[in-house]
Amino acid sequence: MKKLKVILIGAGNRGEAYTNLMLKLPEKYEVIAVADPEVTRREHFKKLHNMAEENCCKHYDELLSREKFADLVIISTQDKLHYDPAMKAIEKGYDILLEKPIAPTAKECLEITNAAVKKGVRVIVCTVLRYTPLYGTIKQLIKDGRLGDIVSVNHEECVGNLHQSHSFVRGNWGNEGRSACMLLAKSCHDLDLLPWLIGKKCKKIQSFGSLSYFNAAHAPEGAPERCIEGCPHAETCLYNAVDIYLHTDNPAERVWYQTTSTLKQDPTEEEVVQAQWNTQYGKCVYKCDNDVVDHQTVNMLFEDNITATFTMNAFNRGGRFLNVFGTKAELRSALSNEETSIRIFDFDTRQWSEIDVGEGSNELTGGHGGGDAGIVQCLYDYLTDQGKTDAIPTIEESCHNHILVFAAEEARHNGTIVDVDAFIEKL
Numbered sequence: 001m002k003k004l005k006v007i008l009i010g011a012g013n014r015g016e017a018y019t020n021l022m023l024k025l026p027e028k029y030e031v032i033a034v035a036d037p038e039v040t041r042r043e044h045f046k047k048l049h050n051m052a053e054e055n056c057c058k059h060y061d062e063l064l065s066r067e068k069f070a071d072l073v074i075i076s077t078q079d080k081l082h083y084d085p086a087m088k089a090i091e092k093g094y095d096i097l098l099e100k101p102i103a104p105t106a107k108e109c110l111e112i113t114n115a116a117v118k119k120g121v122r123v124i125v126c127t128v129l130r131y132t133p134l135y136g137t138i139k140q141l142i143k144d145g146r147l148g149d150i151v152s153v154n155h156e157e158c159v160g161n162l163h164q165s166h167s168f169v170r171g172n173w174g175n176e177g178r179s180a181c182m183l184l185a186k187s188c189h190d191l192d193l194l195p196w197l198i199g200k201k202c203k204k205i206q207s208f209g210s211l212s213y214f215n216a217a218h219a220p221e222g223a224p225e226r227c228i229e230g231c232p233h234a235e236t237c238l239y240n241a242v243d244i245y246l247h248t249d250n251p252a253e254r255v256w257y258q259t260t261s262t263l264k265q266d267p268t269e270e271e272v273v274q275a276q277w278n279t280q281y282g283k284c285v286y287k288c289d290n291d292v293v294d295h296q297t298v299n300m301l302f303e304d305n306i307t308a309t310f311t312m313n314a315f316n317r318g319g320r321f322l323n324v325f326g327t328k329a330e331l332r333s334a335l336s337n338e339e340t341s342i343r344i345f346d347f348d349t350r351q352w353s354e355i356d357v358g359e360g361s362n363e364l365t366g367g368h369g370g371g372d373a374g375i376v377q378c379l380y381d382y383l384t385d386q387g388k389t390d391a392i393p394t395i396e397e398s399c400h401n402h403i404l405v406f407a408a409e410e411a412r413h414n415g416t417i418v419d420v421d422a423f424i425e426k427l
């Protein structure tokens with residue numbers, strides 16, 4: 001069995017998720033090199049994967065300037081740092097597992113796509129929902145005709161109020177100038193999932209959305225810049241950073257909050273406290289530099305007059321809820337920490353039935369409902385030419401579905417309905 005040699009660029013949360021899964025498949029993958037400016041992360045990966053010292057570098061340029069020495073490059077740096085390493089890795093002839101979004105602008109997405117096609121390398125974008133048991137089962141049910149012809153779809157992405165505050169207000173994706181718009185940073189998954197499930201092209205798109213709540217207008221009177229300074233509302237505030245970053249009980253959530261706020265592999269309590277004083281993770285949630293929306297809807301018209309609506313919003317517990325309405329049956333599904341389920345109401349029998357979705361599909365502990373493990377599994381067969389499941393998109397398909405996001409944003413900003421083909425033509 002061929003063992004794929006892997007280079008990891010960006011040893012943060014996502015890089016760790018994929019490479020930990022690869023570690024469980026030692027006959028298929030060997031992670032041989034890492035680039036990350038943070039020494040604690042490099043050292044952690046070096047030890048874990050038994051890497052040679054010369055393969056552990058601060059900057060990806062040190063690895064990508066060498067002659068090609070591996071099969072696959074994982075790019076899991078922050079959104080604005082995908083383009084440069086991706087173009088350099090393509091130039092060297094590497095296949096790439098590229099974190100979503102491909103890049104923050106349509107121009108960069110197209111350039112990466114064109115370069116990959118020209119060079120003949122495979123770039124697999126980490127739209128991991130496609131590989132979850134839940135959405136894989138729904139795709140199969142639709143393909144098998146269980147629902148008849150699809151007429152309409154609605155899909156909700158409930159970001160979760162705490163997730164929004166951590167990632168999209170205080171955190172890496174709160175400010176469009178620093179990362180990307182919300183629809184690209186969070187919901188490019190969903191705008192990729194819908195065309196894939198429906199199996200048709202989106203023709204027209206329209207969107208509304210804004211930042212209504214996480215802003216200065218909602219800061220309570222007398223709140224200091226940082227919660228740790230001693231806020232008079234500390235007892236009642238839902239977003240007290242000291243509570244969240246220092247005292248969260250759930251171990252998985254605490255690790256996530258503390259590693260992201262410090263950028264350290266295993267931060268000490270003192271480092272977490274320092275982050276409260278020195279980074280945006282300690283700021284009053286109503287006084288950050290965030291500008292991305294906290295709720296947005298997208299309306300889509302697909303071929304054959306299929307309509308779809310998508311809503312993302314922050315004001316909930318979290319999860320994804322997809323409903324598909326066909327000429328023979330109605331399907332309702334949930335993917336959340338509490339529930340992963342599919343129910344179908346058949347118009348013929350007038351009965352609801354539950355569809356088994358299998359183990360490992362929990363949203364948080366299952367690593368995106370099993371999607372992280374799914375992509376790592378499918379990737380191997382694809383890269384070793386043993387088969388490509390239709391869950392794996394080509395880079396052209398991923399790019400096309402990212403362009404739906406840019407079209408929706410144009411529609412939202414201009415208050416128009418965007419014709420997708422004309423939008424692509426213009427690009």
Ligand SMILES: NC(=O)c1ccc[n+]([C@@H]2O[C@H](COP(=O)([O-])OP(=O)(O)OC[C@H]3O[C@@H](n4cnc5c(N)ncnc54)[C@H](O)[C@@H]3O)[C@@H](O)[C@H]2O)c1
Pocket residue numbers: 009010011012013014015035036037038041058059060076077078079081099100101126127128185260368
């Ligand atoms: N597929 C998904 O569902 C999903 C979920 C969350 C995040 N993401 C995406 O994954 C990407 C990474 O997110 P994350 O949460 O892991 O971020 P992170 O901040 O935890 O990790 C990024 C890492 O890149 C490192 N880095 C910075 N400059 C570098 C350089 N020059 N060379 C090498 N490494 C460098 C940082 O030190 C950090 O360790 C983002 O694009 C994000 O949008 C995808």
